[in-house]
Amino acid sequence: MGAQDFRTLYERLRRAARSGPDGGRRGALRHLTPARVAAAAAGVRLGRTVSLAAPIETRPGPDNPEPAKHRMTGPAPGEAGADGLHFALDRFAMNVHGDADSHLDALNHVLYDGELYDGVPAGDATAPEVRSLSVDLVGEGIVGRGVLLDVPRLRGVPWVEPGDHVTADDLTAAEAAQGVRVGPGDLLLVRVGHRRRRRELGAWDAARSRAGLHPRALAFLAEREVAVLGGDGNNDTAPSAVAGVAFPVHVLAVQAMGVHLMDYLQLEDLAGACARAGRWSFLCVVAPLRLPGATGSPVNPIAVL
Known part of the structure; x- marks a missing residue:
């Protein structure tokens, strides 16, 4: 995708995100109304819960050079077998935006041309308008109708190969094949099979090579008024489709459209559960x-079928 084509798409999606009568700092979450949350809850049929998060990685690997650090800080030596009350304790630290652990990107995560979402200047991270776009914005949680579009299932392959793009045509074809339609306020989850490939072939340097959405596919999200986008990879393809812009999907989704992203989810269990249930929509709790x-934040989204 040429630089000028990307700029044209960026400006179009940015204008559309700002033009709605109910725009503002909530970004695309404005499409997720209380009525749509209630409808999503009413759609639960089986009462089965499925985690969409991968276990947090504490060992280094090709895609995880800075793994999370977890250590037990208690009980103190000699306390475990002693009489009386004692506690097991933990300490935990992680690089939230790495290439292995499931996480959510807030609207203050992506800077482009010196601005954050909604034209907020990116200079002072402590400024009130910048903090208003932080993960605080979703401190009450995100609850709505989730829809899983399974692109490897559509293509008849175990996974989409690193470097390959998921297009808007793939998304509409997956809808038709699965008998579901993405609508306003939905939490759209796109499976590329990243986790299955990693499990079967081993970890690789996902920063250099991974499957993801083509930037033009973001027009699909804008047209359907999607509230949140999640994927089992980074959502962006590597190498990038746009010269000079390493993460065009992040730029378009987060900075231009105000769409919260969830990266590196674990969608294998959900894909199996949806296939067995014969339905690809569910209540999703983030x-x-x-x-x-x-x-951003580490996150363990839950699907309720």
């Missing part, structure tokens, strides 16, 4: 940590 001013 509960980020309450980290004041943060650009």
